[in-house]
């Protein structure tokens with residue numbers, strides 16, 4: 157088992173990473189669990205595949221799992237499900253000092269974490285991430301949220317988990333499409349701040365998606381280490397350091413909104429497209445060369461992630477996509493900072509981006525199956 161610590165004064169926690177950790181959850185979580193009954197929020201897919209295993213793991217240590225099961229998918233990050241979760245936690249008589257378990261992907265983690273943040277003004281929670289995306293990104297760092305009519309993650313709170321247990325064996329039942337989505341957030345750490353890790357991803361991306369144990373463990377551990385360092389430096393995204401984790405997300409969230417947060421485009425796919433767009437837009441601005449932008453697109457496309465928004469079949473133009481972005485949480489006094497690249501492995505926050513130029517760029521990308529040539 158590998159362990160990464162998220163260093164936050166008085167609220168630091170461990171991310172345990174390894175195979176077969178699910179069966180040790182009762183023992184790992186024991187110091188946090190004060191009552192026999194343990195509330196577990198999950199979705200129907202995770203419950204069907206791994207619910208019994210978690211129930212048995214808790215039972216072995218004398219605990220009883222109590223499950224709340226949501227419908228799978230992004231639609232679960234809703235006001236309705238937030239209310240359902242909070243009312244259920246109240247009915248379960250959860251107190252501030254108790255810990256709720258979020259057992260699932262990023263959707264369940266974000267929803268449950270937000271419910272825990274507001275229940276009685278805040279109770280504890282534990283993340284048991286079951287997707288690659290959740291293990292490398294969403295379970296760490298304490299961003300919790302639901303979606304609102306105006307867009308993605310617009311209602312939420314920073315609320316750190318007390319423990320994260322990432323069992324890489326649980327990924328065995330994850331569909332390939334979801335493995336690729338998680339890989340988008342893995343390669344993100346390379347593109348934004350670690351050129352060596354990006355090169356490792358270029359050589360090993362297919363192994364990660366094929367569940368090669370060594371490659372998967374390296375990908376998860378490197379990603380969590382990078383995220384833990386950034387979160388410790390800028391927990392609430394105030395200095396600009398954490399904003400770099402948003403690479404590809406301003407474009408990506410707009411694409412998710414335009415496709416109605418549906419199965420047509422999953423979060424990881426939107427982020428993959430968003431990172432290609434961020435690289436091409438950086439090339440258009442002369443910050444990186446076309447060859448670097450093409451290298452980013454090639455590495456993302458090599459594992460079967462999408463790289464061309466023209467292929468999505470969305471009807472809107474560049475202005476409509478740019479309009480979604482005005483809801484971005486990074487908006488500041490009328491300007492929207494963008495995470496752009498000075499090099500592969502060197503992201504920065506550009507506060508001088510002209511939205512009309514972004515809209516024109518997106519219009520071009522929507523019209524043609526692009527390559528680096530379309531960036532200018």
Ligand SMILES: NC(=O)c1ccc[n+]([C@@H]2O[C@H](COP(=O)([O-])OP(=O)(O)OC[C@H]3O[C@@H](n4cnc5c(N)ncnc54)[C@H](O)[C@@H]3O)[C@@H](O)[C@H]2O)c1
Nearest residue numbers: 201228229261262263286287289293294299326329330423
């Ligand atoms: N809080 C953060 O820092 C952060 C970071 C990245 C993404 N996110 C959010 O995370 C969400 C995406 O998370 P996701 O990609 O994990 O999607 P998800 O939670 O929807 O899970 C993807 C699918 O896989 C299924 N599944 C989960 N684990 C499984 C398993 N082990 N075996 C078989 N099926 C399984 C789920 O039921 C679902 O159908 C988005 O809402 C995104 O905004 C949050």
Ligand SMILES: O=C(O)C(=O)C[C@@H](O)[C@H](O)[C@H](O)COP(=O)(O)O
Nearest residue numbers: 293297299308309398401402405485
């Ligand atoms: O942890 C962060 O910070 C991130 O930005 C991670 C992202 O991968 C994640 O999708 C996050 O939820 C996006 O944040 P938001 O603030 O743009 O909603």
Ligand SMILES: [Zn+2]
Nearest residue numbers: 341405423427
């Ligand atoms: Zn993300």
